[in-house]
Amino acid sequence: MAHIENISEFEGESVTLQGWLHNRRSSGKLHFLTLRDGTGFIQAVMSKTAVGDQTFLQVKHLGQETALTLDGVVRADTRAPGGYELDATGISVVGETHEYPVTPKEHGVDFLLDHRHLWVRAERQHAVLRVRHSVVNAVRDYLNTEGFILADTPVFTPAACEGTTTLFPVPYFDLGTAYLTQSGQLYNEANAMALGRVYCFGPTFRAEKSKTRRHLTEFWMVEPEMAYGTLDDVIALAEGLISSVVGRVLEERGRELDVLERDRGPLAGVVAPFPRMTYDEAVDILREAGRPIAYGDDFGGTDETILAKRFDRPVAIHRYPAAAKAFYMQPDPERPELSLSVDILAPEGYGEIVGGGQRLDDLALLEQRIAEHDLPKDAFEWYLDLRRYGNVPHAGFGMGIERVVAWICGLDHVRETIPFPRMLYRLTP
């Protein structure tokens, strides 16, 4: 079976393509039909003499997104965007369509999001989702090759992983309220003590009332965790992972990047090692740039953009003040007020794509931090067991897939990087 993706293998041959009519341009005796089949887009040329008057007239009245199978001969043509065209010899209409809403002209964001179930058929959206597929595959391949075991963590959780972030409550039979996971990390730590190097990869839910181009309420996150791992191990792993993912997209999604008109230059330079700076150094840079930042504050979106724009590849910022990070971060032994944490900021203003660090492994200090954060100690007893039995240094991070895809594709909003985005004011379709 021929697909548009590998149509070059069929040059000179008769093929049948199963797909949908993406667009039609007609003259008196020629139809130019753009067909899409899920793997790509191709133009078919249908002449009146080749198919006869009756078929030619029928095709003239087919609407956009009509489902059809098209028979024809594959021909190389320099005028065609993909390098190949189809000389149509026959057509069979599978599903008629009239007045398809998402026309080839411009549309507003609200209209497009209301029609997301149809918008995903558009050429740009098709390209983004194929890039996402490659990103996800590259992540899994890299971690698998590095000896990580996939050990997925639960979506229903009994309490907050990090006390601060807002959670989505769900009624859970007779056991009261469960919450949708906001991170698999705590369970990852348990799995790492069993399997050594592990990762979880699944949806994550944040009920924050964030309404920006970088936020979804439901997003996908990959979280590797390493027993006997350190902060340096985390930074090295993240560098390897990110550069591997970018390399894979450049290798296998060139056509999609062309459709998105993505400049390859900034992506080609994304190779390890990445520049690194401490939180202290970052604060100095921001103050020199005139930002009124108080020492100890976390960085805002504008701050992140200023820092990231100084480099041609992602930058790792490490050793944040402990107060600015979650309760489970290991203190820096040389300066206990700092944490062995790291954020990696994507270039070109795309912000934080990775956050992680070395986990707090001192039982007494962990108990103290849980108390300081007013977290229910009972709910964390199992987590404290990890420090009681076979306790070792360990480290890990989380990487947000949608932000990575948005950056690689050069999009201005993460909502286009997932088939059906979930946002503060949008739950449908």
Added chain:
RNA sequence: UCCUCAGUAGCUCAAUUGGCAGAGCAUCCGGCUGUUAACCGGAGGGUUGCUGGUUCGAGUCCAGCCUGAGGAGCCA
């Protein structure tokens, strides 16, 4: 939660000082043998987000509300 902006034909948008509701695309009809968001000619298509107010007259001015977008905070 706060700040800013927007809502007129299926879609994207115009409408001058408050004075007849418009265009392109889409749809329908016709034309064209190399189009790339094709083009050319014709036709149909309106509760101007909602409620109230000012006025001889409101898409336009006033008040309230609804919906959405961008940003802040927070985060991946």
